[in-house]
Amino acid sequence: QITLKESGPTLVKPTQTLTLTCTFSGFSLSTSGVGVGWIRQPPGKALEWLALIYWNDDKRYSPSLKSRLTITKDTSKNQVVLTMTNMDPVDTATYYCAHRTVTTPAGYWGQGTLVTVSS
Amino acid sequence: EIVMTQSPATLSVSPGERATLSCRASQSVSSNLAWYQQKPGQAPRLLIYGASTRATGIPARFSGSGSGTEFTLTISSLQSEDFAVYYCQQYNNWFLTFGGGTKVEIK
Numbered sequence: 001q002i003t004l005k006e007s008g009p010t011l012v013k014p015t016q017t018l019t020l021t022c023t024f025s026g027f028s029l030s031t032s033g034v035g036v037g038w039i040r041q042p043p044g045k046a047l048e049w050l051a052l053i054y055w056n057d058d059k060r061y062s063p064s065l066k067s068r069l070t071i072t073k074d075t076s077k078n079q080v081v082l083t084m085t086n087m088d089p090v091d092t093a094t095y096y097c098a099h100r101t102v103t104t105p106a107g108y109w110g111q112g113t114l115v116t117v118s119s
Numbered sequence: 120e121i122v123m124t125q126s127p128a129t130l131s132v133s134p135g136e137r138a139t140l141s142c143r144a145s146q147s148v149s150s151n152l153a154w155y156q157q158k159p160g161q162a163p164r165l166l167i168y169g170a171s172t173r174a175t176g177i178p179a180r181f182s183g184s185g186s187g188t189e190f191t192l193t194i195s196s197l198q199s200e201d202f203a204v205y206y207c208q209q210y211n212n213w214f215l216t217f218g219g220g221t222k223v224e225i226k
Contacts, residue, residue, distance in 0.1 A: 037215075047155075047163065047206055047217040060213040063120065096162055105153050105210040107174060109162035 002026035004036075004097050004110035011116050012087050018115060022080040022097030029075050030055055035100035036080040038071065040093040041112075052100065053080055087117045121145055121209050125218035131226040138194040140221045142207035147187045151211040154183055154192045157220075158203045166205075167192065197223070 008020035022036060029036060037052040051071040052060045061069050070083045080097060094114045098106035122145040132138045142152070150170040155163035165174045167183035170190060180195040194201055202225055207218040 046219045047208075049215045049217070052213065052215075063214065104165060104168050104174070105151075105208060105215055106155075106163070107165050107168075109164075112162050 002099055002108045006095060006097050006110045006113040008113060013119050014088055014117060016087050018084045018087050020082045020095055024078050029073050033102040037098050037100050038082045039096045039098060042093040051082060089117045092117045121216050123207055123209055123216050123218035125207055125221050129222045131224050132197050133226045135196050138197055138223055140192040140205055142190040142218050144188045144209055148209040148211035150186050151209055152190050153208045155206045156203045
């Protein structure tokens with residue numbers, strides 16, 4: 001059974017750096033073709049992909065946010081970490097992590113974590 | 120960036136009726152198109168991938184069609200639990216983009 005869970009702060013101040021952790025079970029991020037991605041959703045708005053990391057450590061970022069994002073993995077801990085620098089109130093959103101394979105873009109999702117950016 | 124456009128933004132349907140949702144890509148995504156259902160306060164759930172393949176556990180009343188730039192999600196007979204927001208997503212290139220969503224509401 002595949003599960004994912006996001007963790008991190010619920011409130012950050014403008015200009016601060018956000019660090020989110022996705023802890024998963026039921027699969028290995030060392031298996032060929034497997035990836036974990038981060039997606040966010042501002043309140044009442046649509047979904048937006050942020051970053052992806054694959055089993056081979058290939059990393060991909062949203063072009064519009066690339067300068068602010070870093071994604072890393074710790075295969076031994078079954079964790080993927082996303083950092084986003086210079087947070088702004090417009091970054092207020094629910095942040096999800098999701099499991100990706102070659103055939104399924106996001107077959108399993110975490111429950112999401114709401115991050116509010118406010119002073 | 121491939122832009123995904125969904126229509127209509129809101130669809131009012133009576134229970135038991137058919138719902139047809141559209142998704143258009145700004146350039147060809149082949150069959151690399153997925154559909155998700157999202158209910159309030161919940162994470163999205165994968166319904167369809169590869170444009171027409173139902174994900175595990177998805178009822179047969181959900182069907183997807185299309186290729187290239189035009190795609191359709193059809194719900195053959197709406198059940199009460201189907202009222203939700205539906206998103207399409209392309210994954211033809213790594214930069215996976217979502218459409219803006221279609222809200223299916225009770226008429």
